[in-house]
Amino acid sequence: MRNLLITKGRIEAANTNKSLFIEKCFLNKKKRELQIIMMVKVSSDLFDGEYKVKFTLFEKKRPQITVYDSEITTDKVEKIPHIFKKYSIPGEVRICLYYNGNGKREYGNDMDFLKTLFPWTLEWIYFYQLFKETGKWYGGGI
Template sequence: MDLQPTPISRRYTVKITQQSPCTPKVEVLAPVLRLHPGATRLPHVNHDDTLCLHQRGEWRSNMPIADTVLPWTSEWFYYYEIWLITGEWTGGGDWPAASDI
């Protein structure tokens, strides 16, 4: 699936997988995500390189992916593009610590 967070954004190809009732996983297939100069890792990415889109327990199996995971993923790309320019993640949330991944 392709997502484009704004009309001037890049297009991102993602793969969403889910084994009910587990949380869906979002993997970026293209383009390869770059780091901000000076960064050592991407913000809000899980240990398995899937996107960290919500806090634990925020998503429930009765929530449609189209109404939750898809807009959250598009929003993640929006904040990722800002981060690439500024080096600051302005999307809020808790960033998994390096020791957690």
């Protein structure tokens, strides 16, 4: 099945200065599983500038969220907390937003994307910018 372009546009979260500009959004059927792939630009009053983010949502697997930043170099990838280093390369990092082990369920595919993954991604970017400035991760987590 070919990819199907769904939409292009801006989503504004109510009562906030958060926005999500959808550049591309595809439905893809791969290995008998439906995927939704969104390439977006995000901005917020929490952080400076705009970041490109790729959200890959699956029917049965955990979502994959990748943040793009040209300032991320090879040496910095090894130092950035809350990423999947195995899947991160200079310029793009797959970020870790929630813990899904020991019976603790912070995210499930039945949860609302705009109330979970989207704001969590904005928070991750905010803490990432602080990390770039201070060398310390203030975002908590494991």
